[in-house]
Amino acid sequence: MYPSSLPRAPLLEVRNLRKSFGSLEVLKGVNIAAAKGDIVTLIGSSGSGKSTLIRCINFLEEPTQGEIVLDGVVYSAIPLRRRSRRQNADLVYLRRKVGMVFQSFNLWPHRSAIENVMEGPVQVLGVSKKEARENALGYLEKVGLSDRIDYYPSQLSGGQQQRVAIARALAMEPAILLFDEPTSALDPELVGEVLRVMQNLASEGRTMIIVTHEMQFALEVSSEVVFLSKGNIEERGSPSDVLKSPKSEALASFLQRYRS
Amino acid sequence: MLNFAILETGAFWWAVLNGLAVTLALTTLSTGLGFLLGGIIASVHIYGGGGARLAAKTYIFIFRGVPLLILLFLVYYGLPRVTWLRGSLFWDLVLTSPFRTAVFVLTINNAAYLGEMIRGGLKMVPPGLLEAAAAVGMTKTRAYFRVHAPLALRSILGNLGSETIAVVKASAITSVITVRDLMGGPTVVGKIYLDPLTPLLVVGVIYVVIVQIIDLGTKLLRSHLAQPDVPQSQHL
Numbered sequence: 001m002y003p004s005s006l007p008r009a010p011l012l013e014v015r016n017l018r019k020s021f022g023s024l025e026v027l028k029g030v031n032i033a034a035a036k037g038d039i040v041t042l043i044g045s046s047g048s049g050k051s052t053l054i055r056c057i058n059f060l061e062e063p064t065q066g067e068i069v070l071d072g073v074v075y076s077a078i079p080l081r082r083r084s085r086r087q088n089a090d091l092v093y094l095r096r097k098v099g100m101v102f103q104s105f106n107l108w109p110h111r112s113a114i115e116n117v118m119e120g121p122v123q124v125l126g127v128s129k130k131e132a133r134e135n136a137l138g139y140l141e142k143v144g145l146s147d148r149i150d151y152y153p154s155q156l157s158g159g160q161q162q163r164v165a166i167a168r169a170l171a172m173e174p175a176i177l178l179f180d181e182p183t184s185a186l187d188p189e190l191v192g193e194v195l196r197v198m199q200n201l202a203s204e205g206r207t208m209i210i211v212t213h214e215m216q217f218a219l220e221v222s223s224e225v226v227f228l229s230k231g232n233i234e235e236r237g238s239p240s241d242v243l244k245s246p247k248s249e250a251l252a253s254f255l256q257r258y259r260s
Numbered sequence: 261m262l263n264f265a266i267l268e269t270g271a272f273w274w275a276v277l278n279g280l281a282v283t284l285a286l287t288t289l290s291t292g293l294g295f296l297l298g299g300i301i302a303s304v305h306i307y308g309g310g311g312a313r314l315a316a317k318t319y320i321f322i323f324r325g326v327p328l329l330i331l332l333f334l335v336y337y338g339l340p341r342v343t344w345l346r347g348s349l350f351w352d353l354v355l356t357s358p359f360r361t362a363v364f365v366l367t368i369n370n371a372a373y374l375g376e377m378i379r380g381g382l383k384m385v386p387p388g389l390l391e392a393a394a395a396v397g398m399t400k401t402r403a404y405f406r407v408h409a410p411l412a413l414r415s416i417l418g419n420l421g422s423e424t425i426a427v428v429k430a431s432a433i434t435s436v437i438t439v440r441d442l443m444g445g446p447t448v449v450g451k452i453y454l455d456p457l458t459p460l461l462v463v464g465v466i467y468v469v470i471v472q473i474i475d476l477g478t479k480l481l482r483s484h485l486a487q488p489d490v491p492q493s494q495h496l
């Protein structure tokens with residue numbers, strides 16, 4: 001829990017991360033750390049750089065400056081230059097250990113639910129189809145979709161699609177899971193089923209970085225809440241400190257808008 | 261006047277049968293090879309750096325623009341005059357036979373059309389699906405073959421059918437460089453029997469039938485590749 005009584009070596013560190021799109025500086029030197037089992041929640045208004053931050057962690061977005069440290073391995077920003085073959089291989093390795101769940105699910109439409117879940121293990125980890133299938137059944141059961149394994153994404157509701165996407169991320173047995181507003185594209189009545197799955201993951205002690213606007217959920221599961229504003233971390237701390245007694249004007253007014 | 265006497269000669273039907281085989285071979289080879297070349301050109305266009313991209317663009321620009329007939333004449337009558345080509349592999353492989361020249365020219369031409377079509381298909385795949393592939397640790401190459409190309413292919417399947425139909429019909433033009441295809445073979449027999457029209461009627465009907473078959477094939481393929489509306493089986 002935050003603040004931790006014992007110093008623990010962080011599993012993931014984001015060090016002095018900067019990101020510019022052209023002349024627009026979106027992240028202005030952000031530092032984050034997550035120890036094993038930590039759940040860091042990122043909040044902030046639209047355009048504050050939350051997605052960019054989380055996408056820089058697995059280099060879907062190339063940082064302009066700074067580094068990502070995962071399990072003691074340092075991955076540095078290589079801006080302006082094409083990555084060498086070697087450096088690309090490093091990224092592939094990083095991404096195997098970092099699962100990601102997108103706002104828009106991004107399930108592969110030409111593959112069924114179970115095929116979506118099996119794809120990473122079979123194609124990337126070289127697991128046999130038989131074994132991948134057995135494992136996939138387990139992950140789909142974990143997200144409550146045992147009865148939908150052969151459905152195609154187009155045949156599933158948004159909430160079901162997002163749960164398949166979570167199973168797909170879990171199937172890689174990642175060290176850490178990234179969520180970018182996993183419930184923002186869902187109809188309100190479908191938000192609960194996805195949050196429940198995430199809640200279960202939290203109680204299993206999974207390490208997660210979550211961008212969300214679900215303040216009640218953040219309050220319940222987070223070990224740290226980070227408020228991002230205009231590319232800077234404006235405020236951070238325990239969920240109750242940050243969400244219940246904001247210090248800055250920006251956070252107070254942000255929370256005002258999300259309190260319904 | 262039409263008297264259809266030619267329909268009772270074995271030579272005519274032999275020419276039809278032979279011609280049909282030649283037309284099918286022309287179409288299959290030039291569509292297959294054109295698809296391969298077009299796929300490479302399209303992928304270079306999407307993934308390549310500045311120079312490669314420009315080359316791909318230029319290729320499509322030129323060969324989509326030049327009429328097939330001009331290309332055919334240039335290669336069949338023009339290239340053999342280029343003396344330094346003599347003895348080259350290209351000379352032996354392509355220029356020594358009208359059929360292979362026709363396959364070559366149709367391939368070059370198809371690659372431009374198919375390349376442009378495939379490029380459109382590749383561009384239609386939502387970037388998020390490729391990011392999802394990257395996020396599970398796929399390399400770009402793997403993501404291309406597992407996600408990008410299959411989805412692009414599905415999105416252009418309908419157009420692929422109509423493109424093949426266009427090729428079947430366009431291949432008739434190769435009779436001008438003496439290829440005895442479905443058009444060339446029977447019409448030559450027609451000249452001998454002083455009946456130029458009956459062969460055209462017969463051959464025309466056969467083209468219509470071929471087009472129908474391709475249409476049907478495309479439909480079957482599409483429904484085969486489409487996601488089923490109802491899941492077929494429950495494995496639990």
Ligand SMILES: Nc1ncnc2c1ncn2[C@@H]1O[C@H](COP(=O)(O)OP(=O)(O)O)[C@@H](O)[C@H]1O
Nearest residue numbers: 021024026044045046047048049050051052053
């Ligand atoms: N690929 C991009 N190119 C240019 N600008 C971008 C790109 N992605 C994000 N931005 C800009 O960066 C800022 C932060 O975006 P984002 O990280 O998506 O914010 P959030 O997720 O907090 O809403 C926005 O101003 C957005 O317009």
Ligand SMILES: [Mg+2]
Nearest residue numbers: 050051052181
């Ligand atoms: Mg966002």
